[in-house]
Amino acid sequence: MAPFGRHLAFGADPRTQMRVSWQVPFAVRHPFVRVGLKPWDLSRRIPAEERPLHTPPLGKDLPAVDQLFLHAALDNLAPGQTYYYGVGHDGFDPADTRHFGTIGTFTTAPTRPETFVFTAFGDQGVSYQALANDQLILGQNPAFHLHAGDICYADDSGAGKPTDVYDARVWDQFLAQTESVAASVPWMVTTGNHDMEAWYSPNGYGGQSARWAMPDNGFDARHAPGVYSFVYGNVGVVALDANDVSYEITANTGYSGGRQTRWLERRLRELRERPGIDFIVVFFHHCAYSTTKGHASDGGVRDAWVPLFEKYTVDLVINGHNHVYERTDAIRRGRVARRVPIGETVDSTRDGIVYVTAGGAGKSLYDFPVPDSYEGHVKNRESVASYYWRKGRAKVTETVEWSRVRYTGYSFLAVEAEPGPAAAAAGDDAGGERGADRPLRRRAGRGRARRGRPGSVTCDAAVVATVERALERGGGVHPVGVALRAVGGGTGGTAGPADGGFGHGSRLLCES
Numbered sequence: 132m133a134p135f136g137r138h139l140a141f142g143a144d145p146r147t148q149m150r151v152s153w154q155v156p157f158a159v160r161h162p163f164v165r166v167g168l169k170p171w172d173l174s175r176r177i178p179a180e181e182r183p184l185h186t187p188p189l190g191k192d193l194p195a196v197d198q199l200f201l202h203a204a205l206d207n208l209a210p211g212q213t214y215y216y217g218v219g220h221d222g223f224d225p226a227d228t229r230h231f232g233t234i235g236t237f238t239t240a241p242t243r244p245e246t247f248v249f250t251a252f253g254d255q256g257v258s259y260q261a262l263a264n265d266q267l268i269l270g271q272n273p274a275f276h277l278h279a280g281d282i283c284y285a286d287d288s289g290a291g292k293p294t295d296v297y298d299a300r301v302w303d304q305f306l307a308q309t310e311s312v313a314a315s316v317p318w319m320v321t322t323g324n325h326d327m328e329a330w331y332s333p334n335g336y337g338g339q340s341a342r343w344a345m346p347d348n349g350f351d352a353r354h355a356p357g358v359y360s361f362v363y364g365n366v367g368v369v370a371l372d373a374n375d376v377s378y379e380i381t382a383n384t385g386y387s388g389g390r391q392t393r394w395l396e397r398r399l400r401e402l403r404e405r406p407g408i409d410f411i412v413v414f415f416h417h418c419a420y421s422t423t424k425g426h427a428s429d430g431g432v433r434d435a436w437v438p439l440f441e442k443y444t445v446d447l448v449i450n451g452h453n454h455v456y457e458r459t460d461a462i463r464r465g466r467v468a469r470r471v472p473i474g475e476t477v478d479s480t481r482d483g484i485v486y487v488t489a490g491g492a493g494k495s496l497y498d499f500p501v502p503d504s505y506e507g508h509v510k511n512r513e514s515v516a517s518y519y520w521r522k523g524r525a526k527v528t529e530t531v532e533w534s535r536v537r538y539t540g541y542s543f544l545a546v547e548a549e550p551g552p553a554a555a556a557a558g559d560d561a562g563g564e565r566g567a568d569r570p571l572r573r574r575a576g577r578g579r580a581r582r583g584r585p586g587s588v589t590c591d592a593a594v595v596a597t598v599e600r601a602l603e604r605g606g607g608v609h610p611v612g613v614a615l616r617a618v619g620g621g622t623g624g625t626a627g628p629a630d631g632g633f634g635h636g637s638r639l640l641c642e643s
């Protein structure tokens with residue numbers, strides 16, 4: 132019997148911690164991971180933790196399902212190092228030459244910020260499009276991948292109720308599908324409405340906790356496994372569980388009693404004060420700003436979190452839930468603060484925040500109420516008639532001007548991040564590499580929300596060629612990529628207005 136469904140995840144410190152997870156079809160003895168610096172020398176052997184998951188028969192034609200997930204925590208790794216690893220148990224040793232084909236690799240985050248790519252999408256499921264999208268992602272050589280929830284749709288209803296239609300075996304399919312990427316790319320998930328599996332635990336995340344091993348630095352790692360953060364290079368990433376604040380799908384609304392939002396504010400403040408971080412990226416499931424006919428915007432997200440994103444000038448927000456690609460203008464207090472055509476540059480401290488919905492990972496697509504508009508097919512409009520969900524599950528119509536890019540197709544977001552010179556000088560927060568003779572970036576006083584960041588975010592058209600080819604080939608049914616590029620501008624680029632006595636060059640240039 133051989134392991135399957137390998138997937139990696141960073142620990143709270145991506146420089147030194149990796150979690151290796153996998154599945155076996157039946158109980159095994161002494162599961163373990165081997166790791167080493169050469170594929171033929173996997174001398175370090177770490178025992179794995181077993182997390183069994185029992186699902187009762189939940190439908191007339193569905194059997195009881197027992198699944199066994201295994202997780203090994205690798206700590207004290209060297210930063211910026213490629214490791215080889217293999218998973219096994221008594222009777223299956225990856226160091227056996229017959230099993231060399233199962234050996235995988237991963238690379239820890241570097242100590243000093245350097246240019247890297249990460250990818251993101253949500254709403255995947257198991258499908259041809261989902262699998263093909265995975266292969267496109269792998270071709271980007273991402274340092275990690277963000278999955279914004281609605282992961283596999285074993286829960287096909289998505290209401291988060293015990294009466295939801297659910298087949299646990301879909302997870303086996305999903306993890307086998309995902310292994311092609313996640314065996315070498317840390318696959319960082321958060322929770323969508325289809326990931327509330329009510330029969331496992333009071334808030335439905337017992338299954339999530341059994342399958343995944345995300346960083347445990349959220350407000351309650353045990354009961355809210357989709358809430359955590361990590362820093363990779365010059366980018367701070369925050370994962371949130373929007374089921375807690377949704378006004379649309381309310382099974383878990385309010386479950387944290389405000390603890391998640393208080394944690395979010397603390398974490399955003401910490402990240403903003405931490406040397407070497409140019410950008411903050413937040414990802415979660417339900418959209419703050421989208422115009423599809425499917426779910427549109429969730430007022431609960433706007434009420435709970437958007438003020439914090441603006442207070443701490445988050446640079447990029449990534450959502451799923453709406454099965455399309457949509458990108459907004461720079462928004463502040465719900466309105467267009469700066470119009471951001473394709474290829475334009477944005478400074479989040481000056482212009483507001485750009486929100487990306489990247490929910491086209493593989494599930495059936497939604498419709499916009501107006502025609503698509505993307506590079507090569509720009510159809511600008513003054514406004515779009517849409518709606519948002521208000522408390523009490525009421526739909527409130529709104530006419531919005533911020534829907535800048537709309538693409539109805541399978542898609543993902545690729546972000547290229549490049550450190551600004553000051554971030555490179557600052558090195559990591561541990562400070563070990565900090566150059567004494569190199570100036571750190573200047574920072575505003577403690578508690579100031581806006582501060583200069585040497586770096587910029589640019590949205591890039593490079594992957595649009597892929598879009599065109601895919602459209603020609605398959606009429607839009609093939610996965611496509613849309614790239615967003617973050618480039619460290621340092622002192623160059625657009626110098627924003629002085630803020631706290633200094634200028635800054637942080638900007639977002641938009642793509643697609």
Ligand SMILES: [Fe+2]
Nearest residue numbers: 254281452494
């Ligand atoms: Fe979805």
Ligand SMILES: [Fe+2]
Nearest residue numbers: 281323324452
């Ligand atoms: Fe969803």
